[in-house]
Amino acid sequence: MKHLQTFRLIEAVARAGSMRRAAEDMNITASALNRRVRRFEEEFGSELFERLPGGVRLNPAGELLLHHYRATLSDLARVQGQVADLTGERRGHVSLACSQALLPYFLPEQIAAYRAEHPRVTFGVNVRDRAEAEQELASYASDLALVFEPIYLVDFEVIQIVPQTVHAVMAANHPLAQKPELRLRDCLNTPHIAPPSRYGVRHLLDFAARKGSRQFSPVIESESFEMIRHYVLHEQMIGFQIPIGLRDPGDGSLAFRPIAARDIPAGNLILGQRRGRSLPVASARFALRVAAALKAQYGPEIV
Amino acid sequence: MKHLQTFRLIEAVARAGSMRRAAEDMNITASALNRRVRRFEEEFGSELFERLPGGVRLNPAGELLLHHYRATLSDLARVQGQVADLTGERRGHVSLACSQALLPYFLPEQIAAYRAEHPRVTFGVNVRDRAEAEQELASYASDLALVFEPIYLVDFEVIQIVPQTVHAVMAANHPLAQKPELRLRDCLNTPHIAPPSRYGVRHLLDFAARKGSRQFSPVIESESFEMIRHYVLHEQMIGFQIPIGLRDPGDGSLAFRPIAARDIPAGNLILGQRRGRSLPVASARFALRVAAALKAQYGPEIV
DNA sequence: CGACCCGTTGCAAAAAATGACACACCCATT
């Protein structure tokens, strides 16, 4: 949308921290960029940047304006979605931030099913930890977030919430695979591999261990759940994951067992959006679908 | 704001129903206007108007876009207000739609008091009946509405609500002025003057009369509460008004008496805004002040 | 001090928007 060009430039300047660099990014000269910014500031009635030796930085007024721009952009996208809807085109774009556990099975299935119905809808999937995901929503960088055990929950509007019991993941021949359910002490007494503490699963493990005056000390710490899942096949070790990220590979190599709820309470997997925002049509419908799928597969009550 | 010029033009076309007329209104030629509209439609990806012989009319896409424009405009005004706030200027504009009863005493006092603190804030006061007031909010024509007995209440967010008992207004020498409280039948059996049925007071009177199998039939019907208040001094007749619009003139000429609550239940005077909208700073603060004043003067609980 | 990067400004060239006019169309009078 051409009429927002000035805003795009302002955002670029804010991001680059320098007019000349931003000018290069946007493929115009620094003088043209500078004049546009100055002219807008004059019209707007207030400067948007602090001019420092060495560059510029947004001032509070600039922050507010940029926020307005993002909100406008998001609303415009919603309108365009609605218009596409009534011309029957059904195009659109869905962007979401999610935890890693959703990547192997759940999201691919959901997205594929949705795209089978609406082939012209495109997707952007960003993997984020729990804190980042909420940041994404706040800045309108993502329409939806699907995260395990989010932290802040301000400006975060819950669409669907399902419980997820932490499971231990191990090779099928691991001794603990004999038991139908593991106790926390089983896990702590055997070598384990886990993600860093900014992830929800680890957070629950740490918390539970502290409660039992024990300490959770993984031999290997990795951000990648895929790495964890594969590593337990190479060394007698247990990893951790939530059910939505687990499925039997079919070759009998992997086993996973729930950890007793009295040791580690079930965590929450939450689908949410920015509070008070009205989503583009495509995102809203996708959210409905995902919410229904979550409820059907993992909902607290059996239907 | 220059970047919204195209939207302004589109709105003008929608209002005028014709490109040529809109062009004249906006002081440009029809060809220039037409090209801007067409270019925007192309960029937007959809036509905004139905082209009819004899003019144009907004299509659904156009309606949606115009709504986006108004929302954007309102959000921008809010941002400018906040910016003015942090530069300490404290400027702004408050627009409100209200019932007539607020005009003689309540609003002038409130506005004057607010302006004493913030002289650079300007006001727009639009007198509207209950249906129109909500329409004003929906179209962003007013920030606030202060109406007696609003009707629809969809997209209407209540900020403060206070009860108002219908009062009879009459000359001090009217026989009924002897009684401390009037019954509905007293009113129906004496000549009366009242506003048309789209006003809240009349609505309550009609409703109460029907419930008692009587009919409310005013000798004079007038939209102007001021007219009603003055007329009862010239002929032995009773008028109706709510307390917030009544104050003893001091010369002992006028009397007002409540009508028994068992005959006519108290109606609601409601201060509200458009649902989900974040108001400009000045409007939000004024709303707070008005809400507090309403509660203090007419709140259900005595403090 | 000189090299470098910063935002900003004057001026001419390029690009975009505009106004005036013409055209095709529809509809109600004539």
Add this chain to the structure above:
DNA sequence: AATGGGTGTGTCATTTTTTGCAACGGGTCG
């Protein structure tokens, strides 16, 4: 059937706006 007034929309010269280039002044760092 012709006509006149209304509509939206193209064309093209003209005006306005925006841009790129080069230069300037000021700050930091080696």
